[in-house]
Amino acid sequence: MGNRLTAIATRTGDNGTTGLGNNQRVSKNSLRVHAMGEVDELNSHIGVLLCEDMPVGVRDLLVEVQHQLFNLGGELSIPGFELLKAEALLVLDQALADHNETLPRLEEFILPAGTRAAALAHVCRTVARRAERHVVALGQEEALNETPRQYLNRLSDLMFVLARVLNRMNGGDDVYWKSERMQRNA
Numbered sequence: 001m002g003n004r005l006t007a008i009a010t011r012t013g014d015n016g017t018t019g020l021g022n023n024q025r026v027s028k029n030s031l032r033v034h035a036m037g038e039v040d041e042l043n044s045h046i047g048v049l050l051c052e053d054m055p056v057g058v059r060d061l062l063v064e065v066q067h068q069l070f071n072l073g074g075e076l077s078i079p080g081f082e083l084l085k086a087e088a089l090l091v092l093d094q095a096l097a098d099h100n101e102t103l104p105r106l107e108e109f110i111l112p113a114g115t116r117a118a119a120l121a122h123v124c125r126t127v128a129r130r131a132e133r134h135v136v137a138l139g140q141e142e143a144l145n146e147t148p149r150q151y152l153n154r155l156s157d158l159m160f161v162l163a164r165v166l167n168r169m170n171g172g173d174d175v176y177w178k179s180e181r182m183q184r185n186a
Contacts, residue, residue: 021078031138036076038131039152043069045124052117054166061095062162065155072148076135084147092154099161103168113175114167121166125159128152 017025018033026032043066050062068088075083112122132152138144167174 021074021081024079031134031141032076032079035131035134035138036073038127038134039069039073039076042124042127042131042152042155043073045120045127049117049120049124052120052166053169054117055169058162058165061091064091065158068151072151075145075148076138079142082145082147084145084151086147089147089150089154092151092158096154096158096161099158099165103161103164106174108179109177110164110174111177112163114163115169115172117166117169118163118172121159121163125156125163128156128159132156 016028018028019025020032046062046066046069050059050066054062068084068091071083071085071088075081112126113119129152132149135144135149135152139149164174
């Protein structure tokens, strides 16, 4: 990247446009820019989550996810370009399988709560879902590779599972929704 980022305040966006990676200028309100922003926000939330205590394997996985989200954002910023490879999905699939195997089966909905780390993972999950919706909307208007949409879908699932893992890290548990059915069966 060399000298690419030497000037952060260029003032070129003062007119409500921004430059894509292919030097095209688009409205800051375009579907593409919204999708890029959602992915950037998700990456930032994962950065906050990484400030918490967690198992080394989970930390390493989330750092890798941050790199892949940067690739995803780069791909969104350059129409027609591919940066996020399908192999990144395999990493998420394996992590989902590995972590799910350690968890008890869910019999009721859980609340996005528990430990601070688990709650932050739930925030990441919801932001991933929002990013996915924006990528889907963009894909309905412009040609996109499938991998970004699939990655965000799988990542939101993984963040749910990791929230459960983080709630159990020090002997805790999920916070269950107190449904009428559950109260009747208690």
